[in-house]
Amino acid sequence: TQLLEQSPQFLSIQEGENLTVYCNSSSVFSSLQWYRQEPGEGPVLLVTVVTGGEVKKLKRLTFQFGDARKDSSLHITAAQPGDTGLYLCAGGEYGNKLVFGAGTILRVKS
Amino acid sequence: DAMVIQNPRYQVTQFGKPVTLSCSQTLNHNVMYWYQQKSSQAPKLLFHYYDKDFNNEADTPDNFQSRRPNTSFCFLDIRSPGLGDAAMYLCATSRDAIGARYEQYFGPGTRLTVT
Numbered sequence: 001t002q003l004l005e006q007s008p009q010f011l012s013i014q015e016g017e018n019l020t021v022y023c024n025s026s027s028v029f030s031s032l033q034w035y036r037q038e039p040g041e042g043p044v045l046l047v048t049v050v051t052g053g054e055v056k057k058l059k060r061l062t063f064q065f066g067d068a069r070k071d072s073s074l075h076i077t078a079a080q081p082g083d084t085g086l087y088l089c090a091g092g093e094y095g096n097k098l099v100f101g102a103g104t105i106l107r108v109k110s
Numbered sequence: 111d112a113m114v115i116q117n118p119r120y121q122v123t124q125f126g127k128p129v130t131l132s133c134s135q136t137l138n139h140n141v142m143y144w145y146q147q148k149s150s151q152a153p154k155l156l157f158h159y160y161d162k163d164f165n166n167e168a169d170t171p172d173n174f175q176s177r178r179p180n181t182s183f184c185f186l187d188i189r190s191p192g193l194g195d196a197a198m199y200l201c202a203t204s205r206d207a208i209g210a211r212y213e214q215y216f217g218p219g220t221r222l223t224v225t
Contacts, residue, residue, distance in 0.1 A: 031211050042114075042200050042216035043153070050211060086150055092212025096141050096160060096204060100152035 002027040006089055006101025013079055014109055021074045021104045023089035029099075030092050032072045034063055037086040079108045113137070114217035116201050122223045123191050131186040131220045133201030142184040143214065144176060145200040153200055159184060160206075188222075196224045 005024045013019055023032065031050045035043035047056050049065035049072060056063045060083075062075040076083055084107050090098040114135045123129040133142065140161050145153035157166045159178045173195070175187040188195055198221050202214040 033213060035216075040219070040221070042116075042202075042219045045213060045215060048211050048213055088152060090212075090214075095165070096158065096206065096212065097155060098212055098214060103150065103152050105150055 002029070002091060002093055002099050004089055004091055004099050004101040006104055008104060009102060010105045010107075012107045012109065015081060016078050017108075019076050019079060019106070021087055021089075021106075022071070023073070023101050024071045025091065026070065027091075028069050030069070032065060032069075032092075033090045033098070034072070034074055035088040035090065037088065039085075043086075043088055076106075079106075081108045081110045084108050114201055114203055114215055116199075116217035116220050118220060119218060120221050120223070122225060123188075124225055125193065126190045129188050129191055129222070131188075131199050131201075131222070133184045133186075133217055134182050135201075135203045135215075135217075136182070137203050137215060138181065139203035139205050139215070140181070141204045141206065142178060143202040143204075144174075144184070144186045145202065146195075147198040147200055147219070156186070191222070191224045193224050196222055198222075 007022050033048050034046045037043040047063045052067045052069045054065040060077045064073045087104045089101040093099050117132050143158040144156045147153040156170045173189050177185045198219045200219045201217040204214045
């Protein structure tokens with residue numbers, strides 16, 4: 001079974017600060033997804049990265065897939081209170097299943 | 111808009127009283143999943159359907175069952191809920207992993223309380 005280690009587990013920052021969340025594995029993934037989940041709601045897909053070295057931007061969010069497709073990062077620039085939530089990375093596994101990281105709880109204070 | 115719908119959003123049941131949660135989708139995806147999620151943890155896969163084929167996870171208790179009568183609908187039955195089954199239950203869908211993009215689309219979840 002493939003594993004994804006996600007760090008940090010918890011981040012509490014002030015509005016306007018930058019942050020990075022990491023997702024690492026010893027296994028190669030064909031793709032990695034990042035989800036954001038707000039309290040009481042289901043996870044929402046933010047991005048999928050497929051190609052090693054790929055960088056994708058979604059407004060203030062930058063996603064990167066490692067060259068070897070074993071790791072990924074999410075960088076948020078100038079965090080806003082609306083960015084608060086649980087961030088999950090997930091990698092595709094044989095059998096149409098996802099392997100999830102443990103999640104990062106982000107709290108942005110105004 | 112194409113979407114994944116879960117009903118009810120909140121469900122309260124008594125210890126040992128059977129309960130059914132429902133999920134429907136308008137995405138026409140062939141794979142449907144049920145997850146259990148406890149406070150700010152990653153979702154835990156219970157089982158999934160690939161078309162009509164049921165795939166159970168090895169550690170899913172027998173207390174949890176599922177039905178998929180057609181492409182659009184999927185149900186989660188908890189035969190005798192215990193206090194430990196209180197959680198958020200998430201339904202998700204995906205197409206077959208086209209181009210290795212294992213993207214899943216989640217519903218809003220059903221928060222189950224067991225009294």
